[in-house]
Amino acid sequence: MNTLHALQGVFQSPALQAAAWGFVSTFALCVLMVITKRWHGALTMDFTDGVQKFHTAPTPRVGGIPIVLGLVVAWGKAPADMQAMLTPILFAGLPAFIFGVAEDITKRVGVMQRLLATMASGLLAWWITDYSLSRVDIWGVDWLLTFTLASVIFTAFAVGGVANSINIIDGFNGLASTMSTLAFVGYAMIAWQVGDNTLAGVSLVLAACVWGFFWVNWPFGKLFLGDGGSYFIGFALAWVAVLLIERNPSVSAFAALMVCVHPVTEVLFSIYRRRIKQLHPGHPDRLHFHSLVKQRYVRRWFPSLPSAVRNSITGVLIGGMTLTAAVAAALVHSSPWLSAAVFAALALGYVAVYARMVRHHWCSPLQFLLVKPAAKPVRA
Template identity: 50%
Template sequence: MLLSNFSPLELARFDALVAALTSFLTCLLLVGTKKWHGAFSMDSSTGVQKFHTAPTPRIAGIALVVGVLAGYAFSSQSPAAAEKRQILSAILMAGMPAFIFGLLEDITKKVSVKTRLLATMASGLLGWGITGTSLTSVDVWGIDWLLGFTAISVLFTTFAVGGVANAINIIDGFNGLTAGVALIMLTAFGLIAREVGDIQLAFTCLVIAGAVFGFFLVNWPFGKIFLGDGGAYFLGFTLAWIAILLPERNPQVSAWASLLICSYPIIEVIFSIYRRKFLRSNCDATQPDASHLHSLTNKRWARRIFSEASPTLQNGLTSPFMWMYAAISCTAAVFFYLSTWKSCILIFICISIYLTMYSKLAFFNWIPRK
């Protein structure tokens, strides 16, 4: 039974609380010292994808990594917690290429999308090198046979990690959006891991969630600091790696349930590529624009429903709409994680919901009156 014998005290883990507090205080420190590092760390308020009203530090990835590191450092040294520490240490080490190259982009604004994508794929490769874990089954005849070959399994894993990490970066557009979605995803992963008895992975999700929550408190709703590419790519790698670990460590869990949990950012990035490539003339698929679903949600809903609020608050109040959409797939995965065919059907339902929402918002069919 889902959440059988659950106690709220399970959430009061010392290492998770340390991760949250460390991330929160590091964010406050970065905000408080922005006059010293702002020449390098500020995100301009001008640009096609800029919805904030003032230059803001975009290096909260530092706080995220420091928070996870603190959670790892303060984890129990008992033999029972050794496996959790191994998972956290692997995430920290393997996630460094994604984080470093993303942070370099935050500081220099000169690291190409291709280079950052390769860095996240390198993190996936490094994750396999450290742990020996890669995707070996997706419950599809023929593909599972191919994944039986180590080289193909590792290559598939690196592409999957790079894709999810880039997808998380794509949805990093409004205050609290990425952090809120990540917390919902980590909750789903953690609940499933707990239900199948993988307590160490469940507690790993809790530590990561603690670090994300510490950043969330400073980021939402007023956007005092942004995740930045370093944070988005590191968080994206972490979520992708947990998505791989869950079915690989627990074969009864369908790999499609992990895909269902990650479906919102993945659908966003695939549709964005399609939209830019085929629906807009002479447009590079990697060219940024302001036509994402969250962008339309801000324009059509948040600005109208909360017309009396400041632009900054309207920015933050866009995110709850997308949290609700992300919660649909994550909640469904928690209930149907054992079934591949049900997970596949639910993925198609989530795609249909996304396309319906996008179509209605793009063509002004779901616009509230002022």
């Protein structure tokens, strides 16, 4: 009987009720977007041209709009302390969201403009809340972050980097939404462990809104996240990480970073390999980790399935990797040294698997990074 009462108390908690409203609202609005695409499709469709694109039919790419609107509904149902934390996320996320949606509709907003918009969201969040990164658990850098200007600039760059990393991994049905949902849940677990119940509730609400989108995006790809959705989710992930670190001194900065190890490593490694090949950092290609997994493994494992189904399998397979990072971060969040070691191990593991897919044999990730022969182009 005590267990039953405890479970009833959990499900009746204001945070979970707000999360439920966020999930239902986002899902319903996503379905509405799909049903009404003949009216807005001329503006919102993502067509199939582009070297980095794998989908086979024009699809609306404005999934970020239902997510933000679903979050507004959840805000209205949340308790006051959660509303106070969600309000800056909604307002500060507007530059990233608006510039992303503008790109989704016009296809004319440059990469640098979108990057600056995500950084502007980080600056706006600091201006509203007065939170900025004051430590990253690295000697010397922490001293530099004691200066407000350095702290604010570093925070803006970090927020912009994470926001853009979500956009980069958004390549298959369910990938970015699975990864982001698990990451928000991971932050919620850490926040709950250290007694920051407000931040835990906010993280669960954000996870629920993204999860509502997931069930329309996966497995059939009826609606895409788009730049507006990926940038807003990326900003929200980055800002939750900032709040987790700044509100809870016992949480290692590396633990917060570890939760997003996949997109962060992906964007850094993509910049690195494009620089090696003397290409622009924003140059699109089919050599992302998720692209290679589909081409090297999923296509071989499921040869008889349609390409769209293989895309969806790849999405949840790669997105699900974040579960390992989230659990590991929850276990070692109180130790900077352990968190740094696990983060490094996961990042090097990513590089090792990438090297295996490119070279067709296992090798040291450090050797792969330092001695890179010209890679053969991968066929679709």
